[in-house]
Amino acid sequence: NAGVMQNPRHLVRRRGQEARLRCSPMKGHSHVYWYRQLPEEGLKFMVYLQKENIIDESGMPKERFSAEFPKEGPSILRIQQVVRGDSAAYFCASSPRPGWADTQYFGPGTRLTVL
Amino acid sequence: GQQLNQSPQSMFIQEGEDVSMNCTSSSIFNTWLWYKQDPGEGPVLLIALYKAGELTSNGRLTAQFGITRKDSFLNISASIPSDVGIYFCAGQMGDYGGSQGNLIFGKGTKLSVKP
Numbered sequence: 535n536a537g538v539m540q541n542p543r544h545l546v547r548r549r550g551q552e553a554r555l556r557c558s559p560m561k562g563h564s565h566v567y568w569y570r571q572l573p574e575e576g577l578k579f580m581v582y583l584q585k586e587n588i589i590d591e592s593g594m595p596k597e598r599f600s601a602e603f604p605k606e607g608p609s610i611l612r613i614q615q616v617v618r619g620d621s622a623a624y625f626c627a628s629s630p631r632p633g634w635a636d637t638q639y640f641g642p643g644t645r646l647t648v649l
Numbered sequence: 650g651q652q653l654n655q656s657p658q659s660m661f662i663q664e665g666e667d668v669s670m671n672c673t674s675s676s677i678f679n680t681w682l683w684y685k686q687d688p689g690e691g692p693v694l695l696i697a698l699y700k701a702g703e704l705t706s707n708g709r710l711t712a713q714f715g716i717t718r719k720d721s722f723l724n725i726s727a728s729i730p731s732d733v734g735i736y737f738c739a740g741q742m743g744d745y746g747g748s749q750g751n752l753i754f755g756k757g758t759k760l761s762v763k764p
Contacts (some may be wrong), residue, residue, distance in 0.1 A: 538691075567750065569752075574757075575757075576737055576739075576755050576756045577692070577737070577752070578754070579751040579752065579753065590751060629750060631750075632750045633741075633743055633750045634750065635739075635741040635752055636682065636694060636697035638694075639694075642689070642691050643689075643690070643691050
């Protein structure tokens with residue numbers, strides 16, 4: 535059973551470009567969480583999605599950031615018009631049930647560098 | 650937003666020594682978790698705690714859920730070089746199995762072991 539997969543592992547963008555980060559949950563998991571980790575910091579919750587629904591986006595910046603989890607395919611975190619402050623590691627976690635914190639499995643992350 | 654205060658921020662220890670780190674919060678959590686993150690990877694769950702006062706072991710690791718539900722500690726006994734990494738505490742405020750599963754993380758304790 536493959537774990538949570540994220541791609542790309544590393545992404546370099548220039549200011550003003552768009553960044554698309556993909557997360558494929560573990561088989562059988564229909565709940566996806568996105569977290570951002572700044573250097574020397576802990577992970578900060580961004581958004582929680584189920585298939586085709588955004589359940590909680592309380593941690594998402596109000597502008598430029600969006601997320602989706604379509605019926606088919608991976609979850610996508612999209613950052614438009616990136617700025618240097620968006621440079622961070624972005625992790626997704628998947629879970630078979632909401633609220634089962636101990637069943638959230640994390641992917642290896644995408645490290646975004648904005649030049 | 651909610652914060653977890655994790656200490657110490659970093660520590661150097663001699664191989665074979667015991668290690669202790671802790672996490673405190675001004676808010677009550679219903680589940681406490683401890684993760685280890687290796688460089689370039691996502692967090693991996695070490696121990697999950699579900700009840701106030703609970704003491705749980707996983708090999709050389711022992712963790713406790715504080716009676717007040719506002720703190721937790723992690724002990725590593727007889728440290729070895731592969732214990733090097735960053736350890737994070739995390740808490741879930743919602744009920745276990747409830748509708749919310751997003752985690753709040755501490756800033757991490759960076760562990761370095763002298764061989």
